[in-house]
Amino acid sequence: MRSLATLAAALAFALDFALAPPAATAADLRIALAADVTSMDPHFVNLQPNNLVAWHVFDALTRLDDNARLVPGLAESWKAVDATTWEFKLKRGVKFHDGSELTAEDVVYSLDRPTTIVNSPGSFVPFTRPIVAKQIVDRYTVRLKTAGPYAMVPYDVNSVFILSKRAAAGVRPEEFNQGKGVIGTGPYYFVAFKRGDRVELARHDQYAGPRPAWDKVTLRIITNDPARIAALLAGDVDAIEQVPTADLAKLRGNAGFQVAQKVSWRTIFLHLDQFRDRVPGITDKSGRPLDRNPFKDARVRKAVSLAINRPAIVERVMEGAAVPASNLVAPTVFGHAAALKPEPFDADGAKKLLAEAGFPNGFSAVLNAPNNRYVNDERIAQALAQMLTRVGITTRVETSPANVYFVKARNQEFGLAMLGWGSFSGDLALRSLVATFDAERGFGTWNWGRYSNARLDGLVIQALATLDAGKREAVAREAMTMGMQDHAVIPLHHQMTSWAMRKALAYTARTDELTLAYQFRAQ
Amino acid sequence: MLVYLIRRATQSVVVLLVMSLLVFVGVYAIGNPVDILINPNADQADIERAIKGLGLDKPLWEQYLVFLQQALAGDLGKSFVFNVPALQLILERMPATLELAVTAMLIAIVFGIPLGLWAGLKPDSVAGKTIMTGSILGFSLPTFWVGLMLIMVFSVDLGWLPSSGRGPTRELLGIPVSFLSWEGIKHLIMPATNLALFNLALVIRLTRAGTREALMQDYVKFARAKGLSDARVIGVHVLKNISIPIVTVTGLQFGTLIAFAIVTETIFAWPGMGKLLIDSIHVLDRPVIVAYLLIIVTFFIVINLLVDLAYSLLDPRVRLADAKA
Numbered sequence: 128m129r130s131l132a133t134l135a136a137a138l139a140f141a142l143d144f145a146l147a148p149p150a151a152t153a154a155d156l157r158i159a160l161a162a163d164v165t166s167m168d169p170h171f172v173n174l175q176p177n178n179l180v181a182w183h184v185f186d187a188l189t190r191l192d193d194n195a196r197l198v199p200g201l202a203e204s205w206k207a208v209d210a211t212t213w214e215f216k217l218k219r220g221v222k223f224h225d226g227s228e229l230t231a232e233d234v235v236y237s238l239d240r241p242t243t244i245v246n247s248p249g250s251f252v253p254f255t256r257p258i259v260a261k262q263i264v265d266r267y268t269v270r271l272k273t274a275g276p277y278a279m280v281p282y283d284v285n286s287v288f289i290l291s292k293r294a295a296a297g298v299r300p301e302e303f304n305q306g307k308g309v310i311g312t313g314p315y316y317f318v319a320f321k322r323g324d325r326v327e328l329a330r331h332d333q334y335a336g337p338r339p340a341w342d343k344v345t346l347r348i349i350t351n352d353p354a355r356i357a358a359l360l361a362g363d364v365d366a367i368e369q370v371p372t373a374d375l376a377k378l379r380g381n382a383g384f385q386v387a388q389k390v391s392w393r394t395i396f397l398h399l400d401q402f403r404d405r406v407p408g409i410t411d412k413s414g415r416p417l418d419r420n421p422f423k424d425a426r427v428r429k430a431v432s433l434a435i436n437r438p439a440i441v442e443r444v445m446e447g448a449a450v451p452a453s454n455l456v457a458p459t460v461f462g463h464a465a466a467l468k469p470e471p472f473d474a475d476g477a478k479k480l481l482a483e484a485g486f487p488n489g490f491s492a493v494l495n496a497p498n499n500r501y502v503n504d505e506r507i508a509q510a511l512a513q514m515l516t517r518v519g520i521t522t523r524v525e526t527s528p529a530n531v532y533f534v535k536a537r538n539q540e541f542g543l544a545m546l547g548w549g550s551f552s553g554d555l556a557l558r559s560l561v562a563t564f565d566a567e568r569g570f571g572t573w574n575w576g577r578y579s580n581a582r583l584d585g586l587v588i589q590a591l592a593t594l595d596a597g598k599r600e601a602v603a604r605e606a607m608t609m610g611m612q613d614h615a616v617i618p619l620h621h622q623m624t625s626w627a628m629r630k631a632l633a634y635t636a637r638t639d640e641l642t643l644a645y646q647f648r649a650q
Numbered sequence: 651m652l653v654y655l656i657r658r659a660t661q662s663v664v665v666l667l668v669m670s671l672l673v674f675v676g677v678y679a680i681g682n683p684v685d686i687l688i689n690p691n692a693d694q695a696d697i698e699r700a701i702k703g704l705g706l707d708k709p710l711w712e713q714y715l716v717f718l719q720q721a722l723a724g725d726l727g728k729s730f731v732f733n734v735p736a737l738q739l740i741l742e743r744m745p746a747t748l749e750l751a752v753t754a755m756l757i758a759i760v761f762g763i764p765l766g767l768w769a770g771l772k773p774d775s776v777a778g779k780t781i782m783t784g785s786i787l788g789f790s791l792p793t794f795w796v797g798l799m800l801i802m803v804f805s806v807d808l809g810w811l812p813s814s815g816r817g818p819t820r821e822l823l824g825i826p827v828s829f830l831s832w833e834g835i836k837h838l839i840m841p842a843t844n845l846a847l848f849n850l851a852l853v854i855r856l857t858r859a860g861t862r863e864a865l866m867q868d869y870v871k872f873a874r875a876k877g878l879s880d881a882r883v884i885g886v887h888v889l890k891n892i893s894i895p896i897v898t899v900t901g902l903q904f905g906t907l908i909a910f911a912i913v914t915e916t917i918f919a920w921p922g923m924g925k926l927l928i929d930s931i932h933v934l935d936r937p938v939i940v941a942y943l944l945i946i947v948t949f950f951i952v953i954n955l956l957v958d959l960a961y962s963l964l965d966p967r968v969r970l971a972d973a974k975a
Contacts, residue, residue: 569693
């Protein structure tokens with residue numbers, strides 16, 4: 128129905144727009160969000176829409192810049208004072224919305240708080256757990272201790288919003304929805320939250336950073352794609368996030384609007400089962416199980432990669448809103464190995480490799496993909512299936528909604544499956560996706576294919592324990608290069624995120640996909 | 651009458667129990683929200699902890715018994731993703747959906763009955779034929795397409811009406827409603843019309859068919875022979891006799907409107923219950939799904955009962971005590 132709806136919207140676009148959209152008052156900004164905001168408690172559940180709202184009201188010790196690189200937030204600087212201790216120096220004179228000053232007490236309180244929320248389906252505890260002790264050195268200095276050397280601390284604290292201890296202490300998470308305890312240091316303060324409808328914010332005039340252009344911001348929740356576009360066209364909102372790729376060209380062609388776009392940190396790739404001897408969905412051409420797992424052979428994995436025409440997927444399926452991928456992280460992200468190039472399309476080479484690996488006639492496979500999670504996910508899977516079938520791997524596509532898909536994937540029901548991933552850094556992505564599955568250590572949590580390479584594991588461990596950012600990135604790149612050259616997973620493309628807005632506005636697009644009102648400006 | 655009501659109530663409880671069990675097992679069979687919502691950086695221990703935190707590690711029967719126990723105390727559980735009681739979540743969205751459904755039903759009845767009567771009384775006139783042709787469109791055009799077209803024409807092209815959302819609300823008897831202000835009505839017109847179209851067509855056709863049938867009946871001929879005015883023949887005798895099917899269908903349709911306003915609510919970003927259900931299914935938020943369906947089933951039970959009661963008022967031949975509902 129969704130594709131039909133998109134089609135309907137596309138049809139409707141053919142109509143001329145007689146009226147220019149009426150402008151809102153100059154100092155108000157109305158943005159349509161594509162997903163529902165569930166809670167005003169910034170520590171309750173780690174969901175993009177919730178975090179997006181929180182980034183208006185709250186701040187964290189560190190921030191990510193437009194390219195998803197780490198920059199100072201509430202901490203003006205940080206350094207590793209010894210192998211297991213990180214020291215953060217707070218900016219002075221930062222004011223909460225209630226006028227009180229930010230101190231180390233608030234930081235420690237906020238880092239302690241996620242563990243107290245036990246009923247969250249997506250807790251922030253993974254970011255705070257590595258910190259085993261917190262020490263207040265003085266009013267503006269905090270030391271965070273880890274059990275062993277751990278380089279991710281400055282990144283982890285980027286995900287934990289800093290609350291005012293005075294305002295939030297004793298407030299239950301659900302009371303935040305009425306605005307209780309929603310006192311932060313961010314550029315906007317909380318006005319109202321109407322669940323399923325909108326969040327209203329107003330400018331915090333004591334904000335220390337650059338003064339945002341908008342007095343009032345309304346974040347409206349319009350999850351339906353055509354409805355979101357219609358709201359923009361009708362002038363009911365000034366800007367929208369997540370423009371469907373099918374509508375990009377028409378919006379660009381419309382003089383009243385413009386589009387901002389950036390390569391996102393979300394990388395789409397394929398997991399190949401390299402663990403079991405009998406793989407679900409992988410059979411010979413007549414449907415009988417194979418006597419061995421073809422994906423255990425690196426030549427077959429490479430053949431799969433060579434069979435994929437990435438530029439064609441980017442151009443045709445994604446309508447240009449993606450870039451071919453060679454890495455598990457996007458080009459601007461920490462640990463991206465720039466020396467790797469996207470695998471060139473080579474159908475003959477793929478056939479040759481398959482023959483060398485003992486599959487001159489190929490085999491049959493089922494490609495699993497979600498159908499409502501990533502941009503055009505189902506259509507990508509269909510294109511992939513044709514490409515694989517062309518080199519001899521007769522591929523059938525099976526898609527399911529995300530709620531069914533991820534559960535099945537976790538239960539190891541897939542042999543060949545699509546996944547998308549956005550990460551702060553390459554070594555962290557490798558730890559979750561490619562490192563040997565090990566529940567004890569928390570490695571390979573999302574390694575559906577169960578790829579295992581002890582040397583790569585070693586590099587990941589080494590990178591995550593290297594506190595010097597320069598040295599760490601070198602190791603992270605080496606690990607990435609090793610994993611990709613071994614075709615542990617098959618990267619497809621990095622998604623692009625698109626925003627559309629009235630002509631009079633401009634947006635500084637972000638790699639981390641966040642829609643932040645203060646990054647919109649009038650032009 | 652009392653026996654009848656008691657019997658109906660007992661049946662309702664059984665229906666609710668069976669339904670809650672089915673939904674419970676169904677959602678359990680798909681999985682749990684942690685697999686969908688868990689932080690990507692979480693490790694296996696974090697996942698276990700989250701599952702435990704939500705009480706999803708316990709065996710199904712135990713989860714269901716806990717649910718039943720709490721449900722009897724009026725607590726249908728807390729939403730996994732909103733972290734507020736599911737019942738509160740649904741009740742706070744209900745006024746928006748009810749407002750939409752009631753407006754849609756009113757549009758269907760207020761326009762549908764006169765149009766249907768006209769088409770029934772003058773079936774061969776141009777107007778009568780036009781009404782019937784129009785009603786085919788009401789049946790056959792998909793709601794989401796009509797909704798998008800309405801938005802494109804009246805919001806984007808003409809700029810008369812807002813494209814989506816609910817207008818400012820005001821409290822009426824403690825319930826937030828939006829139809830008290832012009833801004834609110836402007837927001838209500840398109841989604842209500844969109845939702846009404848199908849039922850409008852239905853009411854037109856029912857009324858027309860009923861009218862045509864009634865006009866052939868002896869009592870109408872007799873009334874006419876007696877010299878009663880047309881207004882009285884049609885307004886009292888015909889209308890009363892054709893109202894039973896209309897009441898049945900509109901009653902049942904009203905339940906459907908509430909339960910399945912989902913498409914309209916989604917397209918018009920109307921913050922009602924239907925949208926909540928869809929979002930909850932996406933993330934397997936079981937407490938909300940179960941609570942929503944329990945409420946909807948209760949709605950249908952109550953509406954059915956009211957319809958049966960209305961029968962007995964409209965048609966003295968129907969006796970409730972005999973009705974094996």
